[in-house]
Amino acid sequence: MALSNNDIIQVAKAVAADVSVVEHHGDLTLVVKAADLLDVLYELKDNPRTTFNLLIDITAIDWAKPGERYEVVYFLSSLANAARLRVKVGVHEDALHLPTSVDVWEAANWYERETYDMYGIIFDGHPDLRRFYMPEDFMDEHGTPLYPLRKDFPLMGIPGSLPLPPKD
């Protein structure tokens, strides 16, 4: 009954040929291409063998390297199989777009907003892609939007980008 990593890999590879697999101490990570992302996510959720019905989190990593600078990570859980899975997809820094997964899991709505707010990755088709934590007009003095979890963002922020109430 237990869901093995091989089963998960089989299910994913049935819908997308280009899936690479990373296994670390039994924890499975699937690395997919952006074009296959939704197919894989839908299949992982709807296939009766895997049933990854719970989306735990979506976040991103800034590897601070040219080319595929960002990697968006989906943390999935299957309640029926008590299994967990990571799905990663690389995002090129010149094309910060990914399809939204709100149609797969409703929970993706806020996670994608958070990822957009922190890294500037745009989820196409998202119903309400606004900033999540930072103010809507969070930008530097040239009007460039700021994304605080990018590696080129200074730790202490940019002076003047976040206003304080006046002291009386």
Next chain:
Amino acid sequence: MGLNDQITRDGFVTTTVESLITWAQKNSLWPMPMGISCCAIEMMAFGGPRADSSRFGSERFSFSPRQADLMIVAGTVTYKMSWVVKKIWDQMPDPKWCIAMGVCTSTGGMFRSYPVVQGIDLFLPVDAYVSGCPPRPEALIKALMYIQEKVAESKPQLINLGKDSGDIRRSDLIVTP
């Protein structure tokens, strides 16, 4: 019954109206619990039975800023939250005092990063800082006692100086000798 008889029977105290007012004020400071994060837990302990701030007349946490005269800012104030803290502070009637509880509130503490205000004294007049992460309730009581001393030394103004209340600055009301 003549005045003499009454004094003989009841005793008397001589004082000034001002010291009577400051005495009442300092022993009935109503805190506005601005509990934003983990320090708020110790602030609750400060009001609870063990530390028991009611010994100092401050057990009445006022969740309406309009009835409070001491704001205890307990927690990490982010830039986003700073506007809320300030708005609540502005709603408190003068005279009022402010305690910055914990290192986060006092200096930003361990959160030396872009969203956290590096000390609420950047936008609020703070009367007492409490160190610790979180400070023990006893430390907060020490700050409260310090505020009480400060109130006792201040001179209350009894008239509103003929101005609109909005025009009166805090410094007009609290004259520290």
